[in-house]
Amino acid sequence: MTAKEIRDSFKQFFESKQHAIVPSAPMVIKDDPTLMFTNAGMNQWKDIILGTRDPEPRRRADTQKCLRVSGKHNDLEEVGHDTYHHTMFEMLGNWSFGDYFKEGAIDMAWEYLVDVLKLNPEDLYVTVFEGSPEENIPRDDEAAKYWSKHVPADHIINGNKHDNFWEMGDTGPCGPCSEIHVDSRTPEQRKASGKSGRELVNQDDPQVIEIWNIVFMQFNRKADGSLEPLSMNVIDTGMGFERLVRMMQGKHSNYDTDVFQPIIKAEQQITGLKYTTFEEETENPISKEQDDINVAMRVCADHLRAVAFSIADGQLPSNAKAGYVIRRILRRAVRYAYTFLGQKEAFLYKLLPTLVEEMGDAFPELKAQQTLIAKVMKEEEDSFLRTLEKGIGMLNDAMEQLKAEGKKELDGVQAFRLFDTYGFPLDLTELICRENGFTVNEEQFNTEMQKQKDRARNAAAVENSDWVELQPGEQQFVGYDYTEYECRILRYRKVTQKKNEFYELVLDNTPFYGEMGGQVGDQGVLVSENETIEIIDTKRENGQSVHIVKQLPKDTAAQFMACVDTDKRDASAANHTATHLLDYALKQVLGDHVEQKGSFVSPDTLRFDFSHFEKVTDEQLREVERMVNDMIRQDIHIDEHRDMPFDEAKKLGAIALFGEKYGDKVRVVRFGPSCEFCGGVHASSTGRIGFFKIISESSVAAGIRRIEAKTGKECEELLYQTEDMLRAVKAFFNNAKDLQGVIKKYIDEHDAMKKEIEAFQAQAVERTAKQLVEKAREVNGVKVITAVLPMAPAAAKDLAFKIRAAVDSSLLCVLGTHADNKPQISIMMSDDMVADHKLNAGQMVREAAKLIQGGGGGQPHFAQAGGKSVDGLSAAVDKVIELAKL
Numbered sequence: 025m026t027a028k029e030i031r032d033s034f035k036q037f038f039e040s041k042q043h044a045i046v047p048s049a050p051m052v053i054k055d056d057p058t059l060m061f062t063n064a065g066m067n068q069w070k071d072i073i074l075g076t077r078d079p080e081p082r083r084r085a086d087t088q089k090c091l092r093v094s095g096k097h098n099d100l101e102e103v104g105h106d107t108y109h110h111t112m113f114e115m116l117g118n119w120s121f122g123d124y125f126k127e128g129a130i131d132m133a134w135e136y137l138v139d140v141l142k143l144n145p146e147d148l149y150v151t152v153f154e155g156s157p158e159e160n161i162p163r164d165d166e167a168a169k170y171w172s173k174h175v176p177a178d179h180i181i182n183g184n185k186h187d188n189f190w191e192m193g194d195t196g197p198c199g200p201c202s203e204i205h206v207d208s209r210t211p212e213q214r215k216a217s218g219k220s221g222r223e224l225v226n227q228d229d230p231q232v233i234e235i236w237n238i239v240f241m242q243f244n245r246k247a248d249g250s251l252e253p254l255s256m257n258v259i260d261t262g263m264g265f266e267r268l269v270r271m272m273q274g275k276h277s278n279y280d281t282d283v284f285q286p287i288i289k290a291e292q293q294i295t296g297l298k299y300t301t302f303e304e305e306t307e308n309p310i311s312k313e314q315d316d317i318n319v320a321m322r323v324c325a326d327h328l329r330a331v332a333f334s335i336a337d338g339q340l341p342s343n344a345k346a347g348y349v350i351r352r353i354l355r356r357a358v359r360y361a362y363t364f365l366g367q368k369e370a371f372l373y374k375l376l377p378t379l380v381e382e383m384g385d386a387f388p389e390l391k392a393q394q395t396l397i398a399k400v401m402k403e404e405e406d407s408f409l410r411t412l413e414k415g416i417g418m419l420n421d422a423m424e425q426l427k428a429e430g431k432k433e434l435d436g437v438q439a440f441r442l443f444d445t446y447g448f449p450l451d452l453t454e455l456i457c458r459e460n461g462f463t464v465n466e467e468q469f470n471t472e473m474q475k476q477k478d479r480a481r482n483a484a485a486v487e488n489s490d491w492v493e494l495q496p497g498e499q500q501f502v503g504y505d506y507t508e509y510e511c512r513i514l515r516y517r518k519v520t521q522k523k524n525e526f527y528e529l530v531l532d533n534t535p536f537y538g539e540m541g542g543q544v545g546d547q548g549v550l551v552s553e554n555e556t557i558e559i560i561d562t563k564r565e566n567g568q569s570v571h572i573v574k575q576l577p578k579d580t581a582a583q584f585m586a587c588v589d590t591d592k593r594d595a596s597a598a599n600h601t602a603t604h605l606l607d608y609a610l611k612q613v614l615g616d617h618v619e620q621k622g623s624f625v626s627p628d629t630l631r632f633d634f635s636h637f638e639k640v641t642d643e644q645l646r647e648v649e650r651m652v653n654d655m656i657r658q659d660i661h662i663d664e665h666r667d668m669p670f671d672e673a674k675k676l677g678a679i680a681l682f683g684e685k686y687g688d689k690v691r692v693v694r695f696g697p698s699c700e701f702c703g704g705v706h707a708s709s710t711g712r713i714g715f716f717k718i719i720s721e722s723s724v725a726a727g728i729r730r731i732e733a734k735t736g737k738e739c740e741e742l743l744y745q746t747e748d749m750l751r752a753v754k755a756f757f758n759n760a761k762d763l764q765g766v767i768k769k770y771i772d773e774h775d776a777m778k779k780e781i782e783a784f785q786a787q788a789v790e791r792t793a794k795q796l797v798e799k800a801r802e803v804n805g806v807k808v809i810t811a812v813l814p815m816a817p818a819a820a821k822d823l824a825f826k827i828r829a830a831v832d833s834s835l836l837c838v839l840g841t842h843a844d845n846k847p848q849i850s851i852m853m854s855d856d857m858v859a860d861h862k863l864n865a866g867q868m869v870r871e872a873a874k875l876i877q878g879g880g881g882g883q884p885h886f887a888q889a890g891g892k893s894v895d896g897l898s899a900a901v902d903k904v905i906e907l908a909k910l
């Protein structure tokens with residue numbers, strides 16, 4: 025079966041088992057402070073599992089794009105060196121939220137593997153949790169019982185807590201799990217090893233591998249470590265797609281399957297180098313050079329996927345958070361291509377068409393944004409290649425230095441600086457050093473690395489205490505309709521960050537909007553009969569508004585009134601509505617390729633990033649402004665649909681964003697022709713925006729532009745500032761009526777005067793040249809001209825050449841000039857002085873410049889030097905004459 029067929033068969037099978045087949049959630053996570061990338065299939069269901077989101081439909085299945093760049097087996101620096109670790113990978117999974125449990129999950133997994141994929145039941149082994157006496161959890165006999173319907177007892181293996189008990193985190197849902205292992209050895213291999221499949225399970229045998237993990241979530245772990253039953257049992261399964269394909273296609277390396285081979289073929293075509301498959305390597309041992317090429321090709325094939333999918337999800341390479349991870353991945357690929365594949369120019373983006381061809385059907389976001397992805401990748405590659413060259417230059421300098429000092433070892437601090445500034449990992453620095461006969465002090469490097477890690481950890485350390493439950497219940501958000509609402513506290517917890525303490529509150533009903541979709545969270549107060557508590561911010565976590573307060577109310581059980589700061593809220597809402605109108609107007613003026621790529625909305629400003637490949641002209645910006653302001657004056661009322669089925673919303677023409685996660689029911693916000701999926705709070709009508717003005721238009725990355733704009737009161741302030749400035753400028757010009765005309769006149773006059781001054785200066789130089797030539801001394805047949813005088817550097821040069829023009833042989837002229845307290849020496853000679861007297865102006869000027877604390881150089885007949893000390897000027901001039909030894 026091909027990879028595509030395997031992926032489709034999984035979806036079809038679970039569809040036939042009444043599962044809703046859902047699209048992959050974005051790989052880049054936008055609204056979870058604890059996680060940057062989806063790293064498991066269950067991430068997108070976290071809020072269902074935690075009970076804060078409607079679990080319907082209760083059966084779901086998908087293939088999820090995941091990214092892992094840290095953790096025991098996924099250190100980025102390891103990827104490519106073996107045959108099965110990846111940054112980006114697909115995870116096939118099926119879920120049951122309070123529907124079928126252990127028996128259903130086990131039966132379905134078995135049916136899929138044996139009846140659909142036609143695996144031999146004799147090759148399959150399963151594990152069950154052996155139990156944990158200290159935690160008082162018995163062995164998972166239930167799972168064992170259901171497995172025994174399908175496999176003989178000696179194919180069921182007990183597993184320990186490490187392998188067979190899954191936990192979401194330190195606290196939260198957890199439970200035992202069962203892994204399915206496949207013995208994919210050939211009969212000959214089995215005979216040769218003499219071991220049964222059972223003996224090799226979980227023993228790191230490359231041929232006896234775990235392909236599917238089925239988690240039975242049935243407990244909730246509390247902060248004190250104790251377990252309680254979960255209110256809803258959950259099935260969460262994960263089957264690594266790339267590994268499954270390898271097993272199904274009988275390969276030993278994931279890279280030899282048709283998931284990666286088309287990309288590797290393209291790499292071979294572009295580089296003219298050959299990749300050797302695992303089988304080829306086994307038959308004929310390969311050289312170190314060929315191994316380097318293989319590793320580099322695997323690195324590029326893997327990283328291409330991670331980078332392309334992240335950009336498709338709206339995450340551009342940058343210097344912070346998720347963007348930095350993507351940048352590091354891309355740079356690693358560039359380094360390998362540069363070092364081992366001989367690619368001195370952007371390379372990765374050339375592989376993109378192949379990736380889109382292979383995966384664009386299953387992941388349409390890739391196809392739809394191909395142009396943008398290619399542009400971003402190419403620019404990022406180009407810029408890193410420039411950095412790389414600089415780094416190599418720096419390393420060469422360092423090695424020169426070592427050679428001069430007779431040392432053999434590069435110190436680790438320098439190696440770390442190369443890593444930190446130029447992205448040079450230790451192995452690259454070591455490689456280059458080794459080629460030049462040097463070593464690197466690895467211990468120092470590691471110390472520096474550890475120091476940096478410690479710094480990062482201390483800066484980010486956040487400590488969450490347990491949630492204190494005051495009363496059960498789910499939160500209801502009423503902020504679309506109200507800014508004040510009666511409420512009680514459901515639960516709270518203490519959070520410590522950098523020694524600052526604050527509390528997070530979850531209310532039963534809240535009008536507070538939690539930061540999401542680029543719109544900042546609401547601020548306001550919580551008022552009871554006896555006290556008022558300030559809410560300094562509202563975040564969104566697992567679909568709920570979490571209110572941040574500096575102190576807890578004295579009576580947490582009291583009835584409160586939650587009151588949003590409406591001035592700030594209204595301003596934010598107006599700005600959010602304005603971004604919708606802006607989005608619409610940009611599409612009208614620039615074209616349909618305009619896609620929102622990010623936004624930020626606060627009470628005082630709005631920012632909107634979008635795809636567009638060139639600078640937006642002033643005329644276009646003005647047209648956009650006029651269009652938006654026109655819609656504001658029409659005072660279009662909000663047309664809002666909550667809980668609209670996703671497909672219906674699409675039919676309405678609502679604009680969905682790539683990389684955004686949408687539920688089955690969505691909210692659609694319409695203002696006249698502008699129609700978008702949106703969860704934000706908006707102005708009740710466009711008229712409330714007041715006025716819209718673009719402040720700046722700039723580039724954020726290749727193919728991405730950014731517009732910053734202001735609305736309403738902020739525009740009013742802006743207008744006053746502009747008016748005040750203009751008034752001040754007018755006052756400079758005696759409040760002239762025709763201000764532009766007057767300023768133009770001043771500029772013209774200024775230019776004319778400048779020209780006149782230059783003419784005077786030229787005349788002065790001419791006069792000085794004449795006087796100096798007349799005063800020339802004769803020393804052994806050489807006309808010697810020396811002078812120390814105030815003069816600008818450009819005029820000094822001019823003067824020297826005028827003298828040379830007047831005296832065409834036997835000339836030695838030395839000028840010491842100064843301007844703005846900076847000295848300069850100019851030496852000018854006729855050509856015969858260079859030829860016959862063997863004099864060199866460049867050498868002499870360097871020597872003499874020491875007397876003015878400076879340096880310089882030039883040609884044999886003309887040289888100049890600048891310096892710091894005007895006092896040494898006369899001595900420097902004399903020094904030149906002395907050096908000439910006439």
Ligand SMILES: [Zn+2]
Pocket residue numbers: 541600604700701702703704
């Ligand atoms: Zn919106």
